[in-house]
């Protein structure tokens with residue numbers, strides 16, 4: 166039997182390549198800026214974590230591509246997404262280290278980088294795309310800027326990637342398959358509508374009878390209640406729902422959206438525990454992305470003030486706009502608008518709760 170050659174730590178991790186990959190422009194140019202090492206290493210560490218995030222995202226995508234999704238696979242998807250969340254935590258925290266560099270120390274070598282910029286990170290864009298944020302659907306002006314900054318080979322690959330099935334579409338398909346809310350014996354949404362409209366009526370009466378409110382305060386609160394009721398109505402009417410969607414980035418079909426809502430409402434029923442964890446992870450990843458964007462925008466302001474970026478954008482101004490406009494799972498994030506207190510939730514019929522908590526049936530239903 167052939168004896169396997171012992172692997173050495175430095176070979177296994179390719180440390181010769183890794184540790185010889187810090188090419189400091191300021192040293193090559195005789196300026197010897199101490200902080201450039203921190204700048205390069207921080208970016209490289211980010212790119213390594215981006216690679217890990219992509220590894221997890223591709224695995225989740227493969228899981229959701231199948232038409233039969235059993236509990237074990239769903240659990241693996243949740244683990245991957247949870248891992249991404251934790252990595253994002255590191256990515257955000259890492260900016261603290263970057264900020265130990267002062268703006269003056271950064272200025273010392275910044276010009277040597279032009280026109281290199283995080284703008285050109287193909288892995289960052291690949292992550293965005295897999296999560297459904299296409300290059301072509303950004304705020305006006307941003308798409309051209311972003312696409313124009315990419316290296317040609319990256320641009321071709323990313324524009325091709327956009328045509329593939331992305332995570333939101335796969336999640337939507339899976340959500341649409343959730344079987345519990347409508348069948349010949351029971352239509353959950355009829356019960357839910359009743360509960361909502363009863364609740365709104367009670368709230369309306371409470372406002373009208375509240376002696377501590379002025380007339381204008383009453384009017385303003387009644388207006389909010391009406392808006393809330395209209396939002397609910399749009400949820401239960403296909404045409405109204407479509408119209409609402411036209412004005413937002415949200416993309417889930419009504420069926421998928423309602424099923425996601427059902428998962429949130431009955432998250433403690435056996436078969437919905439993992440789906441609930443999955444939706445929570447997706448919302449958290451979206452939020453963490455925005456957190457990173459906001460934190461990075463603040464850092465750009467601190468380092469550059471109102472100067473433009475090395476990639477040619479308006480710098481801090483551009484980055485701040487991406488915080489709210491580049492949300493990924495807008496639909497999931499907006500779901501809480503449609504929640505009602507547990508005490509008001511319709512009680513599910515016994516045949517349904519038995520199905521939802523019976524293991525064998527449960528795994529079949531999740532597929």
Ligand code: HEM
Nearest residue numbers: 207211282283284286289465468474475476477478480487
């Ligand atoms: C001194 C530190 C940094 C400054 C001042 C800075 C500044 C900027 C600016 C101004 C932009 C806008 C594009 C441009 O015109 O260049 C940008 C984009 C970007 N930067 Fe940074 N950055 C810094 C560190 C980092 C680090 C450590 C990363 C980690 C990979 C990073 C990743 C990115 C990414 C991914 C974008 C594109 C964001 C988007 O288009 O939504 N940056 N950065």
